[in-house]
Amino acid sequence: MHDPRSLIIRALLLDGAGQLLILGFILWVPPLIGWSIGGSNLEGQGSWLLFSLLLYPFLGWLFGSYTVLRWRRLTLPVLFQRLGITAVVSVMVVAVVRWLINPDDSVWLVYRSVQLFWMLALTGWALLVRLALRRGLLLPESPRLLLLAQQNEIPTVLAAWQRVPHRQRLSPVDALRLRGRLERPEQPLLVAVSSEMRRDSSHCSLLESLEMRDPRVVRSVSVLRLFEQQQERLPPVFMGDISFTYEDLPWASTFSVQAQLKRLADLVVAALLLLITAPFMAAAALLIWIEDRGPVFYAQQRSGWLGRPFTVLKLRTMTVQPADAPAEWTQVGDQRITAVGAVLRRVRLDELPQLLSVLTGEMSLIGPRPERPELEQQLEQSIPHYRKRHWMRPGLSGWAQVCAPYASSIEDSDLKLSYDLYYLRHFSTWLDLVILFRTIKTVLKAGGR
Incomplete structure (x- = not known):
């Protein structure tokens, strides 16, 4: 692909x-x-x-x-x-x-x-x-994607692969059929080899044969690398124990130029956005108050850098909840969302007060979205590598927000984490610009939720 x-x-x-x-x-x-x-x-x-x-x-x-x-x-x-x-x-x-x-x-x-x-x-x-x-008339031929894995691994890999729609098909293949394809390759092949298959000594000769093939025709990669290349995400279930550490991240260096540029852009863009959108926020605040005479803003605890809690400020889009109400996922058609709130959420106008957190350094414009601490306790127990997303300041928008649907369950959070981990591993100014433009597109099309 x-x-x-x-x-x-x-x-x-x-x-x-x-x-x-x-x-x-x-x-x-x-x-x-x-x-x-x-x-x-x-x-x-x-x-x-x-x-x-x-x-x-x-x-x-x-x-x-x-x-x-x-x-x-x-x-x-x-x-x-x-x-x-x-x-x-x-x-x-x-x-x-x-x-x-x-x-x-x-x-x-x-x-x-x-x-x-x-x-x-x-x-x-x-x-x-x-x-x-x-149809590939203006591009080199796309490789056929094959999965070489043990029978017990195939369902897990295919289930993860099919979570992202509109992608190339991944076809499981056993060792015998793969040898036949290698003898007569009808098109370029990209073979994802599972960790258990690599540890199986009976397949050493096949794996060596894969490595010796012309890489322009046949290439072999790990399952995690396949997801990284083809779906631009890192599913935590395939990461193992030591996929990457903080020192491996692009901004880990004390004098990272890209990290300094990111912070400078946060300050300049956040200040400009606050000035430009102030009249719209004032109008939205008035509409919120007129609808139910409730508070205009909504303050909530979220987890930030290294999991440290901080307070985010948003325009209120839901009915006023009791102080002791338990944390709940927002669902499609959630009855708690007000009429004005539904409009604000679609154009992401309710998120704009968080620009104040960007100016104070608690958030960034681009990064993993901050989650509520009470929900994170459950997510950390259910999803491996979840705490790695705290290695960067949380953001107003992020790679997970522009690539995955709104999270309303542990399974959705697992999918979004796979994109957050990819962003951590591949952070760059270019990727931030891609996320920014895709966020602008969502706002212009009123595609928020």
């Missing part, structure tokens, strides 16, 4: 190339045949050209025309729908901006005929690009 982000980047670049080709066609072909669709030069069109070139990929990202590249199966109706919505909204946005700014008639890029031709041609191009990328 190809890296989903590399597929998206290729699609973005190819979409950009398509826009430039279409622009060239509009500039040069119609005059040759005596058909005027726009103009013959770009003088005075620079800002509108940049706006048009950036608008389409932004809306494509927002409406999911790039997300389909991550799916295991590419359904044509959904692809047509998402490309169509992107094109229609692009034309509408240009029309609205044109009406607001009212540019001179010489700005032909915003003509309706130009925009319609541009979007129709670009939609066709984008469709071909996505089909080609998914």
